[in-house]
Amino acid sequence: MPGAAERGSELSEQIEAFVSRLRGGGQRPRSEDTARQTLSLLRKIIAHGRWGWAGELMDLIRTEGRRMTAAQPSETTVGNMVRRVLKVIREEYGRLHGRSEESDQQDSLHKLLTSGGLSEDFSTPYPSLRANVIEAINELLIELEGTTDNIAMQALEHIHSNEVIMTIGYSRTVEAFLKEAARKRKFQVIVAECAPFCQGHEMAVRLSKENIETTVMSDAAIFAVMSRVNKVIIGTKTILANGALIAVSGTHTLALAAKHHSTPLIVCAPMFKLSPQFPNEEDSFHKFVSPQEVLPFTE
Amino acid sequence: MSTDDLIETFRAQLRDDPDVASAVAAIRALLGFLRQDRGETIQGLRSSLRDAIDTLSRVDSSVAVNSGGELFLRFISLTSLEYSDYSKCKEIMIERGEIFLRKVSLSRNKIAKLCHPFIRDGARILTHAYSRVVLRVLEAAVESKKRFSVYVTESQPDQAGQVFINLQKMAKALRKLNIPVTVILDAAVGYIMEKVDLVLVGAEGVVESGGIINKIGTNQIAVCAKAQNKPFYVVAESFKFVRLFPLNQQDVPDKFKYKADTLKTSQNLTEEHPWIDYTSPSLITLLFTDLGVLTPSAVSDELIKLYL
DSSP states (O other): HHHHHHHHHHHHHHHHHHHHHHHHHOOOOOOOHHHHHHHHHHHHHHHHHHHHHHHHHHHHHHHHHHHHHHHHOHHHHHHHHHHHHHHHHHHHHHHHTTTOOOOOSOOOOOHHOOSSSSSOOOOOTTTHHHHHHHHHHEEEEEEEEHHHHHHHHHHHHHHHTOEEEEEESSSHHHHHHHHHTTTTTOOOEEEOOOOOTHHHHHHHHHHHHTTTTTEOGGGGGGGHHTTTEEEEEOSSEOTTTTTTTETTHHHHHHHHHHHHHTTOEEEOOGGBBBBBOOOEEEHHHHHOOOOGGTTOOOO | OHHHHHHHHHHHHHHTTTTSOOOHHHHHHHHHHHHOOOOOSHHHHHHHHHHHHHHHHHHHOOOHHHHHHHHHHHHHHHHHHOOHHHHHHHHHHHHHHHHHHHHTHHHHHHHHHGGGGGTTTTEEEEEOOHHHHHHHHHHHHHHHOOOOEEEEEHHHTTTHHHHHHOOHHHHHHHHTTTTOOEEEOOGHHHHGGGOSEEEEEESEOOOSSSSEETTHHHHHHHHHHHHHOEEEEEOOOGGOOOOOOOOOOGGSSSHHSSHHHHHHSSSSSGGGSSSSEEOOOOOEEEEEEETTTHHHHHHHHHHHHHHO
C-alpha cells in the first residue's frame, strides 16, 4: 500500500531528523521542547507504526527510544519521556485486560508473596489499545504545557518581602517563579553570571524588565556574597534517582557555599526532568563543547 | 513431619546446593513440612509452623533463617485471608510457595544486573567475608568486560575471607578471568580505605531502619568508608528484610549474635565473641535488592507494605 509505505518512510525521516538534531545540538535546546518533540514523535510511531499487540509496541518504542537516547545521552528528557510512554502502555493494557485499578505495578515483597503468575505477558491484542494510548499521550502533552505555570503558582509561599534570593545562569522555570512572586512582593535577586556563556546576563535583563532589583556577579564571588543571601533558587537539567542534580556548571559550587552558610536551596523543575537513573556513568553525563567560543582559534 | 525429619530436610538442602541461601533452604524445608501437615485448621497450622521455625533456629541461629520463617508465616496469613476453605487454601499455598521459590531463585541475577553498572572500569572494590550475592555481582561485572581489583578482609574468627578466595569454583573462575584479589587483615581496613573506590558487602539481614546485620567487622568498615567519603553498597535479596529495629549494638537479640551451639552450652554469654554486628543506615549509601535499588529509608516502606 503506497500510503502506508510513504508514511513509514516519512516517519523514519522525522526520527532521523530528530536524532541528528539531538546529536548536533550546539545551542542548548529547551528541555520542554525536547520533551514535546519526543512525545509527538512517539505518538506518530504508535499511530502509524506496524504492531499487533502491546508487547510488540513496547519493543518498537524501546528500540526507537534507545536510538534517540544514544544520540545524546546527556539529554535525559528523551529517555524520561520514552519511559513515561512505556508506563502509559502498560497501564492501558492493564486496564483493558481487566486488572484492578489499584494493583501495584511495582515489585514489592507483598506482590512477591501473593501473585499467582510468574511474569506479565503482553500478548493479547486489543483493537482499542491504539486509541487509548494516543489519548493518554495527548493528556501527557497537555500536562507538559502547564508545568511552568504550576510551579510558578507556588512562588508566593516561598518568597517573602525584602528577601535576597540568589540564582545561577538562566532557567525559564526560575524566571517564571520569580516573576510570579514579584507581582505581590518586593525582593532582590543576585544572579551568578555563569561564565563562559554568561546566561546569567540574559536572566538579569529579563528580571529587571519586571522591575525586580537584580545584581549580576561573577561565579568567583558566590561564596563571598552567600552570607548575605536568604535563599538560593535554581533550575536544573535533570533530577536523578537518589535526589542528586545534573545542572549547569557552577551549581555544585553554589550548593556547597549554601550548605556552609546553612542557606536553604530550592530547586524548581518540571516532572519530565525526573530520571530513574543513578549518577554512575560519569562520562556519559557531561557535555563537552568546543573551546572556540571561549578562546577563538584566530587569536 | 517430625522435628528430626525437618532438620534433616533443612540440612540436606544446604548440603546438596552449597550456593543456596540459608533462608531459601529454610523456606523449602517449611514448604515440605506444610505439604505433610495433617492439621485441619489455619490456627493449628500456624502454631505447628511456629514450632518448626523454632526448631530450625536451634539448628542455624542466623538472622536469615528467622526472616525466611517470618516471611513464610506472613505468606500463610495472607493466603488464608483470601480463601476460607482449608483444603483449597492449602493447595493454593503450596502452589504459590513453589512460584515464590522459583522467583526467589532469580533474585540473585536481578541484583547482579542492577549492581554491576555501579562498578566502573579500573575500580578497586573492598568486600568483607563470604557473600554469594557479592560473588554473583562480581561475576556479572566481569561478564560485561570490566576490569577491577578486589580487596577481601580475612574476616576472623572463621577466616571466611580465606575461604572466599580459596573456594574452588568461584575463586578459580575469578582468577581465570584475571581479577586480582588481595586478602587483607581485618585491622588493615582503615589503612586500605584511601586506595579503595567503593565498598560492597552482602547482608545476613536488613532491618526496618534500613541498616544491616552482617558478619562482625562490617560496622567498622562502614565507619571508615564514611570517614573517607567512599560509597558503601549493600547487596541483599528481599527475603532478608526482617522486622527488627535495633537502636544500637546491644539491641540486636542474643539469639542472632551467637551460634546455636554456643547459645545452648555457654554459661556466660558476655564472655563469648559475637558473630554479627549492626550497621546503621546513615552509613549505607545504597541497597541493591531484587525489588530495585533502594535508599535505606525506602526499606521501611517496603516492610510496611508487606506487614501492615
